[in-house]
Amino acid sequence: MSYPKEIYLKAERILEKRRDNATMEAEIRADEIRSSLPEVDEIQNKLSRIGLELSQLFFYNGDAQEKVEELRKKSKELTDERAKILANNGYKPNAMSPEFICPVCEDKGFVGGRICNCHRQLLKDLMKEELRKVAPLDDCTFDNFDTEKYSDKPDENGIIPRERLTKIFDATRKYAQNFSLSSKNLLFLGGPGLGKTHLSLAIVNVVVNRGYFVCYGTSQNICEDLQSEQFGRDSDIFYKKRHVLDCDLLVIDDLGTEINNQYSIATLYNIINSRILAKKPTIISTNYKFKALEDKYNKRITSRITGEYLRMQFLGTDIRNE
Numbered sequence: 001m002s003y004p005k006e007i008y009l010k011a012e013r014i015l016e017k018r019r020d021n022a023t024m025e026a027e028i029r030a031d032e033i034r035s036s037l038p039e040v041d042e043i044q045n046k047l048s049r050i051g052l053e054l055s056q057l058f059f060y061n062g063d064a065q066e067k068v069e070e071l072r073k074k075s076k077e078l079t080d081e082r083a084k085i086l087a088n089n090g091y092k093p094n095a096m097s098p099e100f101i102c103p104v105c106e107d108k109g110f111v112g113g114r115i116c117n118c119h120r121q122l123l124k125d126l127m128k129e130e131l132r133k134v135a136p137l138d139d140c141t142f143d144n145f146d147t148e149k150y151s152d153k154p155d156e157n158g159i160i161p162r163e164r165l166t167k168i169f170d171a172t173r174k175y176a177q178n179f180s181l182s183s184k185n186l187l188f189l190g191g192p193g194l195g196k197t198h199l200s201l202a203i204v205n206v207v208v209n210r211g212y213f214v215c216y217g218t219s220q221n222i223c224e225d226l227q228s229e230q231f232g233r234d235s236d237i238f239y240k241k242r243h244v245l246d247c248d249l250l251v252i253d254d255l256g257t258e259i260n261n262q263y264s265i266a267t268l269y270n271i272i273n274s275r276i277l278a279k280k281p282t283i284i285s286t287n288y289k290f291k292a293l294e295d296k297y298n299k300r301i302t303s304r305i306t307g308e309y310l311r312m313q314f315l316g317t318d319i320r321n322e
Helices: 005-036 038-057 065-088 117-132 161-177 196-209 219-230 241-246 262-277 290-296 299-308
Strands: 185-189 214-218 249-253 282-286 309-313
Touching: 005 038, 005 117, 038 065, 117 196, 117 214, 161 196, 161 309, 185 196, 196 214, 196 249, 196 282, 214 219, 219 241, 219 249, 219 262, 241 262, 249 262, 262 282, 262 299, 290 299, 299 309
Parallel strands: 185 282, 185 309, 214 249, 249 282
Antiparallel strands: none
16 A cells, blocks of 8 residues: 655655644744743753753763763753743643644654554545545545435336445445455446446545545546656646556546547556556446447457456436436
8 A cells, every 4th residue: 555656745745844833833932931931931041951961971981870860850840840830821831842733753754663643644635635636525425325316116127226226335335345455346337327436436435544545537537648648748637657557446437438549448458457467456437338338449458347347237317317
């Protein structure tokens, strides 16, 4: 589970800014306190002298342990006295120290060489922030997916859409909750407005919250950006080849909406085949019937999907009109 380099760099900058802000605000508070409370200023000067003495003892060749303990005791007494004075004047006992957003790692992002939980959450939040640029992520969750909007009357094949979508809902939620790098590839088939995009993004929400790197986009946007990247027009693109191929989960929405040319077909084949070979899960949704996909694309693409993807057929009428 790794994120794009850009996400890590952005997180580092945010953490650095948090530390700088906390330090600067503490320095301002400390200056105000020392100017308004002379007794605190005096204590600070004494603590500084103790700190200097302690640093000098490190270069002392004799047994300095007793002197070190004495200075530490004096420092503790002064610190306690300062805390009382601050409290009596309406300040927090630690008002002169930086107030970090995460007191565990002090906004460094790591504790004892391990990534802090605050850093993990920041990476997840930044990943979601990126996805929100291209998808209504917050509007599409499992909690707000309503199977009651689907008909409870059998269709011409005797299948009840509500029962079918309830099974798909349960299966996709389980898929998201148990997602791993060895999860299956999924193919969502069905007409427009049947919830394919909603459930795709509901999966994305859960998988991102579990700390995975997810890339989501329409087939058209992905193909256009990869073509721009290949020809050096990559100054303002969202999708990059390394992200599409290397992410933990790739979601390709609206397969079939891309420009119908040899480049798009070759690009889609490369994406699908490369991720199958790398054993990286992919979810594809399309408004096309599978027979129409076979007519639209060459057999290299549809045969790879046939052998490696679990199909889920969405039924019913456009629920967006309900």
